[in-house]
Every structure is written in C-alpha cells, then in structure tokens.
Amino acid sequence: MMSRSSTMLILLASLFRSPGNWALEIGDNLCVQGYIMDKFCIDSVNMIDTGRETLKEPFEHSVHCLVDTPICYNSEFEVLTDPTTTSDADARYTRGYRLTETSKQLVIDLARSVGSCATCVKGYDSDVEFGFRAVLNATVLALSTDGGEGPPLIMAHNQAFPNPSDNDPCQTVFGLTEGTVMFNNPNVTSDDGTNEGTADSEATSMLSFASSQFVHGLLITILGLYMS
Ligand SMILES: *[C@@H]1O[C@H](CO)[C@@H](O)[C@H](O)[C@H]1NC(C)=O
Ligand SMILES: *[C@@H]1O[C@H](CO)[C@@H](O)[C@H](O)[C@H]1NC(C)=O
Secondary structure (H helix, E strand, O other), X not given: OOOHXXXXXXXXXXXXXXXXXXXXXXXXXEEEEEEEEEHHHHHOOEOOOOOOEOOOOHHHOEHHHHHHOHHHHOOOEEEEEOOOOOOOOOOOOEEEEEEOHHHHHHHHHHHHHHOOOOOOOOOOOOOOOEOOEEEEEEXXXXXXXXXXXXXXXXXXXXXXXXXXXXXOHHHHHHOOOEOOOOEEOOOOOOHHHHHOOOOOOHHHHHHHHHXXXXXXXXXXXHHHHHHO
16 A cells, blocks of 8 residues: 555645746647747847847737847747746746757747748748747657756647647647647667757857857947947
C-alpha cells in the first residue's frame, strides 16, 4: 500500500508536470499553442511594425512582418503562451517555447498558407493579417538556455492554424490537453537539440541577441536622423 506521503509526492509531481514548462524534460511530447513571435521583436521589446510592446500585444504583430521581413524571419521563432488572466490589461504573454530551425520553417509555411502578406499564397487577400497563432504537437529537445531566459526548445511533429475563435485548439485539432506531457520519448537526447537548427546553441543565441540589439540600435539611429 502506498504511504500517504508518497501519494502526496506523486500528486505534487503530476501538478508540476502540467502545464508550466519549467518542469519539462527532454523527450516530453506535448501540445502547445499560441502566438508565433520572432526573437528579433522579442529582444527589441517593441515590435518593429507597430511599435507595440511585443509580450503585451503580440496580436498586433503582422504576418507580413513575421514572414516577409528578413530581420524577423531570420531570427529564431518562439511560441508565446497566453496570460493566465484576461482581466488584467497589463498582463504579459510568456515566452513559452523556442522552435527548432526546421519547425520554424514549417510554421512559416503555415503562416504563408493562411495569412495576408507579400509571400503568402493568397497575397494580401486574407483576413489573417495580425497575430498569427499555431497549434503544435511537439517534442522537447532541449531545456532553457540563456541562464533560464530562453524557453525550452521544441520540434513540431504536426502543426496547424487554429480557428481564431477556438479557445482550446489542442483539444479540437489533436485531441490533446494543452501543455500536458502525453509521454516521454527516452530516445531523444539533448544532443538532438544542438544538432537541429542553426540558432540552438547558447553561444549562437547570445550572438544573435547581440547582433539584433545592434541592428535595433542602428534602426533607431537612422530613424532619429531621418526625423531630425
Ligand atoms: C504527436 O506526435 C507524436 C510523435 O512524438 C505522435 O506519436 C503522436 O501520434 C502525435 N499525436 C497526434 C494527436 O498527432
Ligand atoms: C526508441 O528506439 C527504439 C530502438 O530504435 C525503438 O524500438 C522504439 O520504438 C523507440 N521509442 C520511441 C518512443 O520512439
């Protein structure tokens, strides 16, 4: 018979493994969904297209900016998870997951297949103009980097554009519970994380952070010169 304390521990462990991503392990398979954001605009704090704060109003980010603009689509992509409360106007979105380079390309293709942009299948003839979201069935390849700042790295197995009015696309699209680990694939090792994609090692992401800060500074300077 299980003791009370071990039951308690199991209960606690199961609590901790859903849905907060800080308890994830390499090889975990789960469904995630949210706004897709480029790391350039995350690092810049404000989005370059609208000037709005990236983690506050990701729904204002244009598909055009995300997938037509090299400075954005050449940076890493992340999935932003929704604030837990909708009543707080100041609530921020969370940097939930980083996408591998391959998964980023899949998500870019998805955005172009439904969105409104220069490189989109329908050109600008789509009403999906801002706040592109995706729902992904994915596996964790690596945990946080940047001293905990960079969220876990995931690789998507399946991805879809959720109906914008659907508030539980993990369930609708994949029959899965958002953020809950379905199983752990013991074959996945952390090496898979560093081998996939270009910007996955800590050194590279530090570098891209530094260069994006530099470009951002440059843009601001040019803008300043232009306006004066
Ligand atoms: C999610 O991906 C895993 C691969 O890791 C696969 O085994 C599973 O069938 C997928 N689930 C769905 C609902 O697509
Ligand atoms: C792990 O690898 C073994 C051997 O290649 C394979 O038989 C097994 O199905 C794999 N497990 C998963 C969950 O992919």
